[in-house]
Amino acid sequence: MASIREVAKAAGVSVGSISRYLNGQQLKAANMQKIKRAIDDLGYQENIIAKGLKNNQSFAVGLLMNNLASRLSMDIVSSIEAVMEQAGYSILLSGFQGSSTLAANKVDYLLSHAVDGLILFEADQNWPGMARLADVQVPVISLNSPNGLANVDSILVDDRGSVRRLVQHLIAQGHRRIGVLAAPQTDYTAHERLTGVREAVRSHPHVEATVYYGDYSRPSGFEGAQKLIDDHVDALFVCNFNMALGALEYCNRAGIRIDQDLAFSHFDYLDEMSSLISNRLVIQQPAKEIGKMCAERLLSRINHQSENVGATFVFDNLIVGLGDDPHAETQPTIVTP
């Protein structure tokens, strides 16, 4: 790796001139020629790291994801990457797999890599070690988990409202015994979703919601579906894609026909199964839009062009099967701090 100094020697000018050339300043034409030659000859490549040390910026942002191996994470990561790379930033990627300890460590880790900004996906503000985010000098955005710190923006999806709407629809269709496959209530999102169910059912005394708590795994979806169906529910709402797969597997094995024997509704990724089962209600998160907005917001904060630092942005889900327009513009509601 040739350095700026070697280029300077080869071109017969000072290192300052090389730096200026590299940064687009005008030099004497003859010098520019010589420098260009030297750069080509030596195969010089700038060292963004060194540059960043001086400029106090690294052109990298930290992206800390709850579960790198999930479908949703993938969509989020790829949409964020697309925007950041356009802007000349790279992504420092980490996962914390649901462990709050790991999450805190990784925050430190990313910060020690001098990132210019930080995105947290599903990291709870109450976890030990998260309070230190208040002291972080770079912009921080919390995705899918609300964060009240003054320097942290939150980008959320109105899962509660979507679930409420979905369950209200089930009730309007005449369902009275609704089985719910819920995720561990320690997670913000899981709690919101179940709350949505409760809110929908509250005003209907004749409707009963039976809840089975799974653990995001497919077998727990299978088992939960079995339990709930044995319990004679006439509609099933599954809070998570993976568990929905398990539940479908059970229905399939048990010969239960979706829609005819049982109303079936769930979160996320209708798409992969659309060929195989129709007549479901599916809540789809605007993953791409969220990722895009998150990246753009981070960039604008990095460039000090943001208003309402600390604001919360709430997106709506799309419910497939309720006549929502899949091509509608998704605009978040903004709650300023």
Added chain:
Amino acid sequence: MASIREVAKAAGVSVGSISRYLNGQQLKAANMQKIKRAIDDLGYQENIIAKGLKNNQSFAVGLLMNNLASRLSMDIVSSIEAVMEQAGYSILLSGFQGSSTLAANKVDYLLSHAVDGLILFEADQNWPGMARLADVQVPVISLNSPNGLANVDSILVDDRGSVRRLVQHLIAQGHRRIGVLAAPQTDYTAHERLTGVREAVRSHPHVEATVYYGDYSRPSGFEGAQKLIDDHVDALFVCNFNMALGALEYCNRAGIRIDQDLAFSHFDYLDEMSSLISNRLVIQQPAKEIGKMCAERLLSRINHQSENVGATFVFDNLIVGLGDDPHAETQPTIVTP
């Protein structure tokens, strides 16, 4: 961000002592106490970037993926991340979405970020700009695409062999008209898979393979299945998961029963659909194993502990439905350069 210098001042020692303390050297007990206090008081956090500038290492590796939004990519990324993070490295993630130009740019970009190693996923060695990899000072590993450069290791999967075995099985079952939904032959992997079909069919003059070329998209799978089935194939092999979903969708719409009317086989991700369709042959790539091995190999090369630099490692796929043991240890075959 407090620097080492500020800590030194607060502790009343020299910066050298702080550095030594941070790196685990023994100092006079009293000094260690003072330093510890100063660090805690100031909330000092080391700057890995600056450290790396001096040490000529960044503790970051570049990961350049073909298509960040694919299921396979996700599995690869998350398994690589898990290993690298354990070793104290972070991942600089980029995607090139099938564009060879983008790929070349991103290689430059990652290198200018002074990565300690580079992993390329599905990047063809013949693309313009890829030859420069020969001059790269850090270890490089090419995943899912062979690379003959002396400093690049290749990690591959024997797709050709797996497809051959699968098609031979179809033939042994009595199928004579085999429809193949292939991907664009510009990709190494796509070509290998189709070659596997050809090799299997070659020695069976009475067997005919009809090929439809899709574009990885679901609609192209749908259309291809339609065309091939209209053409009276009695078995279908789909080279790609996404196209398989499209093909299944067609079968579903057209009332074609898998296994009874048509043998159905495809690449990747049996899992997601296992509840819904049985009796398929599915080729499953050992994504997790590949990712793990790739990360471990890169680490060992970074630490100069590798033998056979430039070697090629070939993994086997698992074919579900042929009695392969899903829990068998997957060990690659090594081809030394």
Added chain:
DNA sequence: CTGAAAGCGCTTACAG
């Protein structure tokens, strides 16, 4: 054991 100094690759006032 520890301080002073040089240096990693770069940028940028400051003079000229």
Added chain:
DNA sequence: CTGAAAGCGCTTACAG
């Protein structure tokens, strides 16, 4: 327009 020098946060021979 351009060179010499200081400095970003760190490490590490070199003396002591």
